[in-house]
Every structure is written in structure tokens, then in C-alpha cells.
Amino acid sequence: MSDLESAELCRIMESDDFAMYDFTLLKFNDEVLQQYGLTDLPCPVRVEILDQVLAGGIQLTLLADECELFLEQRPESKEMFAKLYARLNYIAGVIAGQSGEDEAAAMYLVRAYKIYIGNAYEAPQLVFETASKYASALNKLNRFKDALFVFDEVFFIYGSVEESSFAFWQEAIDLNYQRGNTSRTITLLEHCIEKIPEKFPEDIRTSEESLRDKAIRYLARTYQDKFQYTGERNEAGEYHGKGTLLDHSDGSKCSGEWQNGIMHGHGTITSPGKFTYVGEWKDGKYHGKGTVTVADGRIFKGHWEYGQLEGWGIYTDAEGNTIYNGQWHKGQKHGRGKICDKGIIYEGEFADNKFNGMGILTYEGGERFEGEFADDNFVNGILYLPSGTVVWKNGEAVDAVTEKEQKKDQPATQKIDAEDRYRGVMVGLAVGDAMGMPLEFLKKEEIKARYNGVVRDYVKPKAGHLCEHLKPGQYTDDTQMALALANSILDKGEFSPHSFKRRLVEWYHCKDHRAPGHACIESVRRLDDGVSWKESGQKDAAGCGSAMRVAPLALAYGNIPLVEHSTTQSIMTHQDCRATIGSILTAAIIGILLERDCCNFDRDSFLALITRVADYFEDKFELEKKEFTDLLKKFPEFLVMKFDDGIQQIGTSGYVLQTVLAAFYAFLQTPTDFETTIINAVNQGDDADSIGAIAGAFSGALNGMQGIPARWVNGLEKKDEIVTIADNLLKIKGKVQKESV
DSSP: OOHHHHHHHHHHHHSGGGTTSOGGGEEOOHHHHHHTTOTTSOOSOOOEEOHHHHTTSSOHHHHHHHHHHHHHHOGGGHHHHHHHHHHHHHHHHHHHHHTTOHHHHHHHHHHHHHHHHHTTOOOOHHHHHHHHHHHHHHHHTTOHHHHHHHHHHHHHHHOOOOGGGHHHHHHHHHHHHHTTOHHHHHHHHHHHHHHOGGGSOHHHHHOOSOHHHHHHHHHHHHHTTTEEEEEEEOTTSOEEEEEEEEETTTOOEEEEEEETTEEEEEEEEEETTTEEEEEEEETTEEEEEEEEEETTSOEEEEEEETTEEEEEEEEEOTTSOEEEEEEEETTEEEEEEEEEETTEEEEEEEETTEEEEEEEEEOTTSOEEEEEEETTEEEEEEEEETTEEEEEETTEEEEEEEHHHHTTTOOOOOOOOHHHHHHHHHHHHHHHHHHHGGGTTOOHHHHHHHHTSOOOSOOOOOTTSTTTTSOTTOOOHHHHHHHHHHHHHHHHTSOOHHHHHHHHHHHHHTSOOOSOOHHHHHHHHHHHTTOOTTTOSBTTOOBSTTTTTOHHHHHHHTTSSHHHHHHHHHHTTBOSHHHHHHHHHHHHHHHHHTTOOGGGOOHHHHHHHHHHHHHHHHHHHTOSSOHHHHHHTTHHHHTTSOHHHHHHHHOOSSBHHHHHHHHHHHHHHSTTOHHHHHHHHHTTOSSHHHHHHHHHHHHHHHHOGGGSOHHHHHTSTTHHHHHHHHHHHHHHHHHHHHHOO
């Protein structure tokens, strides 16, 4: 490039109308180019990718795409920028390939090659060879449609076949024939026989036949025994409909539904001695629900996207010693999950196949760590040992407490079984709701005046109250909707938004919906009118309606997959992300409390854990302000105050932040005393029934039904039905966790 051209290039790059394309990322530096093997390209523009680009901080592929848009807007600049654009695409392809993005790599490399050809530049052989490499990779990944696109594009722009590239064309021929595209196969064979006849047998080379007849004869001789297909075809002769393809070269067999020459729909592929996949396909790739069984006994079962596990899935090793049930991203354990490995159990957050985030790691001997992990290592939390506990901060053990000190002043309570805890959650929720029912909408001073002090048992609402028609021990819409959610789970054996929608509409029509909030009743009315559950929720509703009913999800699923299902059930009535966070956090607290021993319950460490959990969920929803965690961080200060003073600092309105955290505060003040927790919670008034319901679910999860006063249980509306629902949720817990993929 001449000095004049270089100066003009710099001028255009620095102009205002080109400012949106950050070409300052591109500088001249042979060392970096050499590192990536780019120095031998006969392109006059030499490019350095800054360290942040090399580290993946900025995607050069976006820059290549933006360059294309700029050239469309500035056609007079095309000639000057063509080589730079070709170079950008080539580098983008190399980087994409190194990142495992084979499809993107192939597309960028082909685009780079087309620019060279279209502008009559000498195309570097390296571009062609790299495009060939990624086309082959796509083919081996069963991405037949993408591979054929690359093959066809290279065939179109390259225009000739050389001996060095015959392997590439051979693969293209094989793939076209395998798809049943006989016409395209013959065309490719004609081209190769003409350009490099030395690659074909003598009788084909010397025959007086036409190129087409030679290609047809060679095809019949060479391929008739390689692939065997039986089934339906379309008008072009491609496999289309139900059919079976057998590859005699390796014995692999594909059987199922086909569309235009590739697997699409439900099907099975078996590769002898390697693996078997049974499930759904899309464009020749595993896509949808399916199971891969490897020859060595490993099993991958779950939801696939273009050949990789994505979403919820289960992995089991050959001996059955390792089982993972949880979220995946691009074939790696990533997100919430639980893994059991030879007696060691971890339940929490994963990233890139490692423990990353909040979680609990339990060892076979009973030792466990609860807190934050990074790359499989302890970061912040508590390590529980037979001799006591050890506090970890910033990756180091900083404080140890002996067993004797740890158990000082702790009550000797009998261990509570799972059945009693499940009953404790559902009955506790209903009891707290029924206790708060007559006190809802009242102020603390009004409660004292109307009921001559603190309410300690079920009472009938006074005249003029919205629930004046209800009797002592009856609950409100909080429990009604929680039971609707529970029954919808039991209907299907798993959570289903459509089943929950049906149960909500039934509740809406029963004419006994008790003091529901505006967001809930209006959203369910919209559901009844046929509005999709994804759109029915109120846009700016940040009330507690979705948090107060979420407990059954924690019982059915434990901690898996609470985020997804809690979010879904929440947005059906409340679209505001604060309501979603409140719902997820409520379910998470219940799920974690179900695993806690009330004999050794450490309030401070539990509060620290929940604060980090809340912070994680807020990060997921990108709130501008950390409302939940900001308030939770003040709890140590509130917990040393008198209860009434502390809860007033939090607030007791129906705003989800106040409702959930007021209930949590009431629980933390007296974590092993259900009765005191509920009395404290409901006598503040305002949203008393919801605060009581959520606090009751929390306390019931830790203390079980045995911790609830018998007079409250016996006087509760439909207590036997609620107990039965709790028992049934326990029965299906293992099933929905295992099959939630």
C-alpha cells in the first residue's frame, strides 16, 4: 500500500461517519501476526489484534460484520477497504475456529475468500485450506447442511480443483451422496474427472464417454456399496420422510425422520463401538430432548441444542458412581445443579464444569462446606467438621470454633424427618396466613385497640373487615394460590405453567377467592380471557403475590430447578423483576432450610449465606439498585434491636421486598420457636397474612409440623387436605428432580 493510500485509509478511519467502527483495535505488529500464523498472507495490510481481543474481551467478528455494513453505505470506499475487510474476516474465522465455533469460522473464512475472488485478488491458498478444514469439521459434527453450504460456496468461488485439494472435493462428493443428492454428486464428479483425471482409474480417464457418463459409471462402481438407504425421498431424490441410512464403511446407522437429506425430527443414530443417540433432531444435529449412551457406559440425557447439552440434563458415569442433575451450557455443567460422586455431594452453582458460586459440599464422613466456591475451591463460608466449624474468607480459613463452643446453649431437639418438614411448610404457611387473616390492612395500634392487645390465637375479623365473612382458622388467597400451585404440580407430576394456569382460572371462577391483590386477580382474569401466561402478568406489579404461593415448588424440586420454575409462576401475575427475585429467594430459603438441622442452626452463617444468594439473583436480573441485599446487610443491626423496632426498619407493606424480608426477619429472631415467630409476624398488621404465611413456611421447613402448636393445627381449615398435599409433594420430589430435563 502506498503512503498516499495509507494516509487516505487513516483519514477515513478517523472521520466522524466512521467513528462507530473502532478500527483503533487494529495496528501494525508482526509479532502478534506471527503468533497466529498470519504473516504469510499476501495481503498488504498487516493487522495486530490487541491483547483484549486475543483474550476474547472483544469479538472481532462483530467488527467484520460492521465493516460490511460500512462498505454498503460507502461504496466508493470498497476498493480501498476490500483487502482490509478480507483480512478481518480471515482473522475472525481463525479466532472463531480456535474458540470451537466451527460454523462461524467456516462462514467468515468463506466470506474472506469470496472477497479475494470477487475483487480479482490472488486468493491465498491458506484461506482455502482453512475453509476446507472447518467444512470438514462441520461434516464430522453432523452439521451436514452447514458443511454443504461451505462446500458449495468454495466450489463456486474457487472455480478449479487441484491435486492438493482433492480430499476436500472427495468429502463434498461423499456428503452429497450420503444425503441422497445424486445430481449434485454427479456434477462434482464431472468437475473432478475433468480437472484432475489422474485421481481416477484408467478406464475412466481413457473412456470416450462424456464427462457425465463417466461420472455416472464411477458413481455406480464406487458408491453402490458404501451407503444403503431405505425409505422415503422428495422430488429431488433426497431423503425425506421416514427412512434408514446405513454406512457400510463404519457400520453406523441413522434411522428416523428426514427432511431434504438430513435428519430432522425424531430419530436414532448408532455408531458400533462408539455411541448411540435417541431423541430429537434439527438440521442434522441433536436438538431437543434426547439421550446419548457412550460405549463405555456413560449416559447423557437432557435437552440438546445443535449437538450440545443446553438447559437441564442428567449425566451418569459408567459405574453409576457419579450422577449430575442440573443445568448445562454448550455441553458443560453450568448453572444450578447437584452432583453425587463416590459419596461426595455438591449442590449449588456450576460454571465451566466446576463449583463456582453459592453451594453446599458434603463429604461422605459428614463434613460439609456451605458458602461460596470458585473453581472448585472454598472462598467464603463455613466448613463444618466433627470438631467444630471453620470460617473461610477470601479463600482462606480465618476462624475456628470447637464443637464444645458451637453447641453451647443450643437446645437438644430431636432430628426432624422429611415428612414432618414437608407438612411443616404447607401447614405452617396456612397457619401463618390464618393467623394474619383478621389483621390484614390494620395498623399495629388498631390491632391492639380492636383485640385488647396482642393476638395469640385464631380470631374472627371485626365487622367491616374485607374478610369479615371468614371464620377463625380460615386462610386467605395466599394459601388458596399455594394449594393451586401444589395441585397443578401433582396433576402432571411436575410443574407445568399450563396446568397452573388452569388451576388459577378454576380459583378465579370459584367465587371464593379471598381478598386477592389487584395484580393477581387482574392477571388471572386475563388468563381466563385467553391471554398467554407469558403476557398475562401485570407489567409494573412488585407485590408479594407470587412469593407467598411459591413454597410448593421448593418442596417438589428442592433447589432444582427453582430459578426457572419460580420465575415462570411469578411472571404469570407479576412481570416486575423484583417480584420474581422475591419469589425465587423465598423458594430458595425454604429449599435450603429443609436441609438444615434445627439443633445446630447457626443464624449468623445462614443469614450470610442467604445474603449472598440474594446478591446472586439480583445480579442475574441486573437491578440498578441492590435492594434486597442492601437491606439484608443491615439485618445484623436489626437483629440486636427489639423485634418491633427492627421490623419497622424493614417495613410490612405488600411490596415484595418488605413482605419477604419482614417474614425472614421474624423467622431469624426466633428460628426454633414457631409460635413466637408467627405472633411477632402477624401483629404488625399491614400485609399480615402474607408475612405470616411466608414466615410460617420458613419456620415449618426448619422445625417441622411438630414445632407448630397443636391448637393451631387442629383449628386450621382443611388441615387434613393440606397434610395430604404435603405428603404427595414429598413422594414426587425425587421423580421431578430426576426427570426435570
